[in-house]
Amino acid sequence: MIPRFEIKDLEIIKKIEVPSSCLRRQLNNLLQDSKEIAAIVEKIDIETGTYRLVLTGKLDN
Secondary structure (H helix, E strand, C coil): CCCCCCHHHHHHHHCCCCCHHHHHHHHHHHHHCEEEEEEEEEEEECCCCEEEEEEEEEECC
8 A cells, every 4th residue: 555645744845955756756645645736837937947836735634
């Protein structure tokens, strides 16, 4: 059984030093275990490829 994403797991994402592979895995788990999800693109820089994305949702506990 795959462990469910819990609110305390957000502390892992919050850390800046988290390796990108860990961040990808945590974000994937978060999205899969959420029943309400929305994304807002706050900023896009076409020249540099950087972006800022805000995710909101509710965990399906």
